[in-house]
Amino acid sequence: MTRADARMWVSKGVFSLAVAGCVAACTPATPPRALNGGIETPDGWTANAADEAQPLEEGWLETFDDSRLEELVALAKVRNPDLRIAAARFAQADANARISFADKLPSLTANFTSTRLQSRFTAPNGQVGVVRQNQFSLNGEVNWELDVWGRVAAQVAAADADYQASAADLAAAQISLSAIIARAYFNVVAAIEQLRLSQQTVESFDRSLRIVRSRYARGITDALDVRLTANSLESARALEVLRRSELDNNKRTLEILLADYPAGQVDVAKDLPKLPPLTGLGLPADLLSRRPDVQASYLRLAAADFRVAQSKRALLPQMTINATAGNQTEIFSDFTDFDSLVWRITGALAQPIFQGGRLKNAVKRDQAAAEEALASYTQTVLNAFEEVESALANDRLFVERERFSAQAVEQAAAGARLAEQQYSRGLTAILSLLDSQRRELDSRSQLIDVRAARAQNRVNLFLALGGAATKEETLEESL
Numbered sequence: 001m002t003r004a005d006a007r008m009w010v011s012k013g014v015f016s017l018a019v020a021g022c023v024a025a026c027t028p029a030t031p032p033r034a035l036n037g038g039i040e041t042p043d044g045w046t047a048n049a050a051d052e053a054q055p056l057e058e059g060w061l062e063t064f065d066d067s068r069l070e071e072l073v074a075l076a077k078v079r080n081p082d083l084r085i086a087a088a089r090f091a092q093a094d095a096n097a098r099i100s101f102a103d104k105l106p107s108l109t110a111n112f113t114s115t116r117l118q119s120r121f122t123a124p125n126g127q128v129g130v131v132r133q134n135q136f137s138l139n140g141e142v143n144w145e146l147d148v149w150g151r152v153a154a155q156v157a158a159a160d161a162d163y164q165a166s167a168a169d170l171a172a173a174q175i176s177l178s179a180i181i182a183r184a185y186f187n188v189v190a191a192i193e194q195l196r197l198s199q200q201t202v203e204s205f206d207r208s209l210r211i212v213r214s215r216y217a218r219g220i221t222d223a224l225d226v227r228l229t230a231n232s233l234e235s236a237r238a239l240e241v242l243r244r245s246e247l248d249n250n251k252r253t254l255e256i257l258l259a260d261y262p263a264g265q266v267d268v269a270k271d272l273p274k275l276p277p278l279t280g281l282g283l284p285a286d287l288l289s290r291r292p293d294v295q296a297s298y299l300r301l302a303a304a305d306f307r308v309a310q311s312k313r314a315l316l317p318q319m320t321i322n323a324t325a326g327n328q329t330e331i332f333s334d335f336t337d338f339d340s341l342v343w344r345i346t347g348a349l350a351q352p353i354f355q356g357g358r359l360k361n362a363v364k365r366d367q368a369a370a371e372e373a374l375a376s377y378t379q380t381v382l383n384a385f386e387e388v389e390s391a392l393a394n395d396r397l398f399v400e401r402e403r404f405s406a407q408a409v410e411q412a413a414a415g416a417r418l419a420e421q422q423y424s425r426g427l428t429a430i431l432s433l434l435d436s437q438r439r440e441l442d443s444r445s446q447l448i449d450v451r452a453a454r455a456q457n458r459v460n461l462f463l464a465l466g467g468a469a470t471k472e473e474t475l476e477e478s479l
Contacts, residue, residue, distance in 0.1 A: 033301055037378040041284040041385075047392035048281060056282035056290065059471035060462040061178065064273045064455070066185075072258060072266075073181045073469060077174060079259035086173035093166030100159035103152050106144035113137045139326030146321065151313035158306035165299035172292035177257075178469035182459045184254040188268045190452035191247035194445060198240040201441045204416075205233040208433060211424060225430040232434050236441075272451045275458055278395060281465060287384055291466030297373075297380040304370040311362045317351040384464065391461035398454035405447040412440040 061070050077083060115135040122128050147153055212229045215221040252262035260266070288294055325343035352359055419436035422428040462469075 033298070033305065033374070033377075035288050035298065036285070037374070037381045039378065039381055039385075041288075043283070045281060045284060045389060045392055047389045047396070048278070054280040054282070056286065056465055056467050057280040058468045060467050061182070061469045062471075063276060063458075064182070066269055066273055068267065068269055069182060069185050070470070072185060072254075072268075073178050076177055076181045076258050080177055080257060081259060083173055083177050086170045090166045090170045093163045097156075097159040097163035100156050103145070104147065104156055106142050109141045109143075111137075111139045111141075137326065139324065142321075142323040144321050146319040148319055149313040149316045151310055151316070151318075154306045154310035154313060158303045158310060161299045161303035161306060165296040165303065168292040168296035168299060172296060175292065175463060175466065175469055179459050179463040181254070181257055183456050184250070184257055185268055186272065186452055186455045186459070187250045188247065188254055188266070189270070189272050190448055191243065191250045192268070192270055193272065193448045195240065195243040195247050197441070197444050197448065198236065198243045201437070202233065202236045202240055204437055205229065205236045208420070208437065209233050211420075212430065220426065221430070228430055228434060232437070272448070272455055275454060278392075278461075281392070284385060284388075287388065287466060288381065291384055291464075294377075294380055294384050294466070297377045301370070301373040301377045304366070304373040308363065308366045308370050311359070311366045314362070315352065315359050317349050320348045320350070322346045322348065384466075387464035388461065391457055391464050394457045395454070395461060398450065398457055401450050402447070402454060405443070405450045409440070409443045409447050412436070412443040416440040 061073060113136070115137075117131075117133045117135065119131050119133070120128060121131060145152060209226070209229045212221060212225050216223065216226050248264045251264040251266050254268075255262045255264070255266050258266070282290070288298075323343070323345045325341060327341050416433075416436040416439070419428060419433045423430065423433040
């Protein structure tokens with residue numbers, strides 16, 4: 001065969017492989033599933049029916065108007081180990097997708113060997129001689145499966161869906177981390193307010209004790225009033241110690257989330273935020289394409305469907321092309337001699353006939369996995385809707401609770417002032433004064449708890465809606 005003939009056959013082989021690759025690439029793997037998972041969605045949120053439908057406002061951290069909170073969230077995204085774990089898993093999924101894509105391409109293997117031989121021989125005259133010889137060998141082999149039925153394409157599509165799901169998991173981890181930091185942050189701020197209240201209560205009971213002791217010294221009251229008031233003061237001091245402990249623990253929890261040493265020294269705001277009214281919540285249907293965890297579940301459902309297609313097409317004949325070429329010579333410079341090249345091109349068609357039911361059961365296994373993924377996706381969608389509706393309903397109720405709790409504080413504070421005035425003039429008993437002071441303490445403490453719980457619920461709502469915590473996150477995702 002001449003060199004021109006060899007080039008012609010090689011050109012034909014390359015053209016055939018290219019055509020087969022195009023056919024495989026154009027083969028659809030599986031039709032997509034419905035995004036709503038078979039669940040009918042209303043035109044608006046039922047727990048917030050009065051609100052006009054507006055697009056979700058991104059950057060929900062800004063609604064709390066706390067630069068320190070935004071600073072700590074940004075710091076956590078750099079340091080937090082859980083987020084680094086999610087990033088590492090994303091990198092693994094990326095590598096797996098690239099590995100799977102490699103199956104669509106030909107594999108090329110080259111092997112070069114160099115051998116130095118020495119052999120002994122005996123001449124007819126009985127003389128023994130030694131022969132030294134060099135051997136050089138260079139071989140190349142190409143293998144390519146012609147993905148006529150789209151089996152490899154389905155495999156690549158499944159790996160790509162897994163990769164995209166991992167990317168959605170990473171986005172979900174970022175939003176979730178922002179919410180976790182915000183909740184831990186508000187726990188610290190609420191603990192600061194509770195400690196401040198307990199300190200004010202100690203001062204109040206201490207002032208009352210001084211009044212009672214003054215009256216006792218003048219013979220206006222008896223020792224029982226002194227004992228009861230001192231008991232209230234010591235109980236307030238014990239509560240102050242408890243509040244210090246709660247603040248210390250909450251600070252250490254926040255520092256762990258920031259990947260700092262838990263020294264209990266993190267700085268935060270001194271007061272809980274004043275929350276603005278809710279606006280721009282989007283539509284229920286928008287939630288399906290906005291929440292990263294819903295997207296991840298949907299993509300895993302798609303990956304499961306692709307694997308069903310892959311296992312079904314594994315039942316069809318497998319077409320492969322194998323090409324080898326090489327040269328073996330005793331002189332290294334002879335490698336450039338094209339006429340001495342030895343090559344071979346082989347086409348093969350293999351049809352599975354009997355494998356003990358392995359391939360058919362693989363189809364059943366992947367179909368069952370797809371049904372599981374569908375049920376999981378449906379449940380994820382339902383949970384997403386429930387989280388938003390519940391958080392919306394709770395937000396409205398928290399507004400009412402905060403209003404009533406604030407009114408209770410006003411009444412309790414006025415009652416405590418009146419009781420103190422009346423006791424000073426001998427118009428009421430010490431128990432009335434102490435009871436009114438405890439009522440004021442309880443009312444103020446309850447108001448702090450309600451405001452903290454409302455802030456926590458607002459964070460839960462933003463997390464359920466799937467919006468980006470910062471506008472920079474939204475920009476990074478769009479890039």
